[in-house]
Amino acid sequence: MERSDRTLIIIGGKEDRANNKVILSEVARRVGSGKLVVTTVAMTNGTDQLFEQYEKAFRALGVKHLYNLEISEREQATLPSKVKILDDATGVFFTGGDQLKITSQIGDTPIFERIREIYDDGGVIAGTSAGAAVMSETMLVEGGDENSHVIGGSVRMAPGLGLISGVIVDQHFMERGRFGRLMGAVAQNPKNLGVGIDEQTAIVVERGNGFYVLGSGGVYVIDGTQVTYSNIAEEDMRKTLSIYNVRMHMLSQGDRFDLLNRSPRQMKGRAAEKLPEKEEEQETATV
Amino acid sequence: MERSDRTLIIIGGKEDRANNKVILSEVARRVGSGKLVVTTVAMTNGTDQLFEQYEKAFRALGVKHLYNLEISEREQATLPSKVKILDDATGVFFTGGDQLKITSQIGDTPIFERIREIYDDGGVIAGTSAGAAVMSETMLVEGGDENSHVIGGSVRMAPGLGLISGVIVDQHFMERGRFGRLMGAVAQNPKNLGVGIDEQTAIVVERGNGFYVLGSGGVYVIDGTQVTYSNIAEEDMRKTLSIYNVRMHMLSQGDRFDLLNRSPRQMKGRAAEKLPEKEEEQETATV
Numbered sequence: 001m002e003r004s005d006r007t008l009i010i011i012g013g014k015e016d017r018a019n020n021k022v023i024l025s026e027v028a029r030r031v032g033s034g035k036l037v038v039t040t041v042a043m044t045n046g047t048d049q050l051f052e053q054y055e056k057a058f059r060a061l062g063v064k065h066l067y068n069l070e071i072s073e074r075e076q077a078t079l080p081s082k083v084k085i086l087d088d089a090t091g092v093f094f095t096g097g098d099q100l101k102i103t104s105q106i107g108d109t110p111i112f113e114r115i116r117e118i119y120d121d122g123g124v125i126a127g128t129s130a131g132a133a134v135m136s137e138t139m140l141v142e143g144g145d146e147n148s149h150v151i152g153g154s155v156r157m158a159p160g161l162g163l164i165s166g167v168i169v170d171q172h173f174m175e176r177g178r179f180g181r182l183m184g185a186v187a188q189n190p191k192n193l194g195v196g197i198d199e200q201t202a203i204v205v206e207r208g209n210g211f212y213v214l215g216s217g218g219v220y221v222i223d224g225t226q227v228t229y230s231n232i233a234e235e236d237m238r239k240t241l242s243i244y245n246v247r248m249h250m251l252s253q254g255d256r257f258d259l260l261n262r263s264p265r266q267m268k269g270r271a272a273e274k275l276p277e278k279e280e281e282q283e284t285a286t287v
Numbered sequence: 288m289e290r291s292d293r294t295l296i297i298i299g300g301k302e303d304r305a306n307n308k309v310i311l312s313e314v315a316r317r318v319g320s321g322k323l324v325v326t327t328v329a330m331t332n333g334t335d336q337l338f339e340q341y342e343k344a345f346r347a348l349g350v351k352h353l354y355n356l357e358i359s360e361r362e363q364a365t366l367p368s369k370v371k372i373l374d375d376a377t378g379v380f381f382t383g384g385d386q387l388k389i390t391s392q393i394g395d396t397p398i399f400e401r402i403r404e405i406y407d408d409g410g411v412i413a414g415t416s417a418g419a420a421v422m423s424e425t426m427l428v429e430g431g432d433e434n435s436h437v438i439g440g441s442v443r444m445a446p447g448l449g450l451i452s453g454v455i456v457d458q459h460f461m462e463r464g465r466f467g468r469l470m471g472a473v474a475q476n477p478k479n480l481g482v483g484i485d486e487q488t489a490i491v492v493e494r495g496n497g498f499y500v501l502g503s504g505g506v507y508v509i510d511g512t513q514v515t516y517s518n519i520a521e522e523d524m525r526k527t528l529s530i531y532n533v534r535m536h537m538l539s540q541g542d543r544f545d546l547l548n549r550s551p552r553q554m555k556g557r558a559a560e561k562l563p564e565k566e567e568e569q570e571t572a573t574v
Contacts, residue, residue: 148505218435240539
């Protein structure tokens with residue numbers, strides 16, 4: 001593949017793994033005859049069962065070269081035997097779990113260097129839930145569900161893997177009432193575009209400069225460029241956020257977004273037409 | 288009072304009734320030495336206990352003339368003995384419960400005519416939760432919690448009391464993940480401004496042309512005037528809403544909003560300064 005083909009598939013969680021698998025199909029399609037590595041680094045327990053779920057799904061979608069990269073301690077992320085699993089890989093898939101486990105265990109290690117290389121060489125890096133959160137430079141870690149943002153509130157952020165810049169991603173977006181916390185993140189620095197992704201929904205980021213939506217839910221783009229006032233820097237930490245003149249787009253399958261000029265447009269062709277029915281809730285071990 | 292003083296106090300639910308009572312204080316302050324009628328028409332059971340809660344709260348806030356208007360069937364809304372309770376009233380307070388009970392039982396009855404008169408004569412009409420939803424011409428009744436809006440989805444609307452026009456109000460806003468459904472309502476007709484009010488938070492609408500925020504949470508204003516595209520009228524009812532270029536303001540205590548030119552600004556003085564601490568969750572019979 002050429003460098004220009006590099007792709008991120010950022011999934012809001014609970015993507016279908018058993019039925020029509022709209023989102024995982026896209027991962028499989030882009031991996032093609034290449035090699036896909038699934039990593040359960042975000043998980044502590046149940047990693048085998050989780051890998052098996054993905055293995056079954058991806059095999060059914062025609063992925064022939066599929067490997068499991070399990071890392072339960074940071075030390076392992078430096079072992080040549082682990083790095084070797086990523087040899088010749090053209091795709092990496094991060095499962096859900098805990099985003100801090102991902103960054104604390106592979107950040108600044110040979111494993112991450114290799115993943116970065118795979119991406120830069122034109123590969124596909126996909127992640128769901130915690131695996132989606134880690135894509136951006138700064139990631140949302142905890143807090144703020146079902147609440148408006150309070151200036152000194154409990155929302156925690158941490159440095160992510162930084163595969164995409166200028167964007168802060170949040171997942172399980174409407175399902176967990178995360179509008180407030182993403183607004184808080186954008187208010188703190190409007191250079192970042194807030195992108196909130198629903199469950200069973202993904203953005204496919206092509207060449208880092210635009211994305212389209214895949215799946216049954218919504219994607220919320222929060223643009224603070226034109227904000228005229230916010231109280232985010234006030235001293236009284238008990239205050240609820242106030243911010244004027246936010247521009248927002250709500251996107252769904254059939255929409256594309258240009259990250260360079262921050263504008264949405266309708267897309268035509270395949271992805272716009274094949275609309276998946278709402279998937280049934282699945283029972284899975286992941287968050 | 289003069290006609291120009293008429294006020295709506297629209298509360299997102301769970302306002303404090305036991306401690307500092309920031310929102311109920313404002314109701315009491317505006318009723319002053321006048322007569323306040325609390326109506327539990329939205330409730331089926333437990334109306335006595337609920338009235339007692341409000342009675343205790345309002346008496347503690349200095350309201351001397353306080354009456355209970357209980358209506359359990361539509362027939363009662365035409366009885367002279369019930370209408371009489373509203374004689375000389377300068378304030379009416381709608382408790383929470385079921386918004387359809389309010390509109391179906393008092394819509395187009397002498398009771399509602401009288402309430403409308405009280406308002407037009409410069410009185411204060413307040414409502415919390417279901418009592419807040421009924422204020423607008425069209426009210427949100429059910430569905431859509433914690434989900435992005437689906438075109439043919441389960442969100443139900445119904446005609447409200449119409450005390451404020453050009454606005455659709457939603458309550459328990461962040462707490463119940465109602466961003467999606469309010470976006471759906473605005474997409475259907477952007478002439479309506481969407482106003483989502485958190486719990487323990489209220490808007491005080493003065494003379495119908497502007498409001499300020501009171502309480503500890505946020506108020507979300509969704510303005511569809513500049514929307515450039517939406518798929519709301521598409522035939523495929525399974526599609527998730529898509530809408531571009533929504534303007535949004537998130538307001539909190541200290542902010543004022545002009546409904547005529549749809550613009551926010553910071554306010555000065557009393558209401559901006561006295562910030563209530565976040566109230567503790569209360570156990571109450573209402574929704």
